[in-house]
């Protein structure tokens with residue numbers, strides 16, 4: 280997709296109860312990592328349940344361009360033949376990550392540990408996002424940034440280190456992308472690479488590195504943090520990866536079922552890694568009925584079946600330390616908050632400003648244009664829930680898939696229909712969102 284493509288608007292209007300059983304697509308974070316670690320391993324990796332969204336497909340293409348064998352073998356089934364740690368070949372053309380911060384930043388880390396040069400680029404949204412946070416530690420490890428836009432913006436060229444250095448790095452913000460970039464570069468360095476985080480971020484890279492044979496430890500650091508240590512230059516071996524359903528995608532049908540009276544839906548295989556389930560904790564505090572059953576795990580990633588029933592919600596205060604475990608879910612939580620009774624205060628959301636859009640302002644604008652009273656106060660978002668939403672607004676999605684899906688969920692129960700200006704970017708993370716929501720009974724036209 281390019282930002283010059285013609286926009287495809289869509290309207291969402293109140294429907295009868297949502298019902299049915301669905302499996303949302305594979306987790307986006309795990310899908311990126313399975314392709315990247317498969318490409319850095321020796322031998323064959325088989326992935327099932329891969330998210331075939333644009334963000335992940337761009338990572339697959341970049342792995343191919345860097346010399347790995349990447350092949351689709353069936354629906355959501357992929358095979359990767361890796362080149363080994365530090366074995367990437369120099370790509371002949373710029374690597375285009377489209378809309379995806381994760382793909383771009385993790386591959387920057389992997390390339391930084393190889394003696395090659397690669398150009399990184401993306402769409403207008405990705406070109407506006409900060410890359411200095413990744414380049415700073417990678418430069419400490421010996422990589423060079425040959426050229427780049429102001430403030431480390433894309434497009435830029437990374438010249439990987441011939442002899443990468445292991446470092447101990449304290450991440451300046453809770454970010455799994457920074458942590459993962461350092462660990463992936465650290466694979467090629469001799470000795471121990473350590474990442475310290477004061478707030479724990481999602482640990483899929485650590486769990487998957489272990490699954491592929493690396494020696495990696497993670498211990499508590501302070502009240503909410505982790506200290507992660509990776510032993511460099513491991514022989515990673517190809518592995519089987521089963522990708523569970525993405526809790527960040529599940530969030531949309533879950534909130535829709537909670538706000539549409541009489542709804543009851545079931546979602547299978549939803550990943551329940553505790554570093555990803557802050558939204559479920561918050562919704563339960565608001566009074567949501569979300570029942571878990573059939574809890575099981577694969578490659579260290581737990582998953583469960585979720586049964587969600589329409590519920591009367593009340594406003595709550597969400598503490599800032601919960602943000603890393605639900606960082607992509609505040610948009611749709613704000614929709615749930617608008618349908619709740621009472622005020623919801625979401626604190627410490629500064630990282631929302633540097634996502635696909637400025638999500639703090641875009642979320643406030645989405646609610647405001649649909650008649651909800653909302654305030655951005657510093658880095659906090661305050662939503663006045665009145666038990667119903669007037670609707671009737673046209674929402675600007677700003678090349679942001681999660682704004683588009685959140686607005687369509689809001690329309691499922693608002694008094695007047697809600698329109699989004701462009702649905703195209705939904706394909707980055709949840710290509711079947713529209714048909715899946717319609718199959719549950721949503722009225723999108």
Ligand SMILES: O=C(O)C1=C[C@@H](OP(=O)(O)O)[C@@H](O)[C@H](O)C1
Nearest residue numbers: 308381453454455456457606607
């Ligand atoms: O590592 C990952 O897979 C991700 C980390 C988060 O970003 P940050 O690391 O910038 O917080 C999140 O917002 C993104 O959707 C996926």
Ligand SMILES: C=C(OP(=O)(O)O)C(=O)O
Nearest residue numbers: 378379380381382607634
């Ligand atoms: C922030 C997101 O992704 P990324 O950083 O990979 O673009 C997201 O999917 O909400």
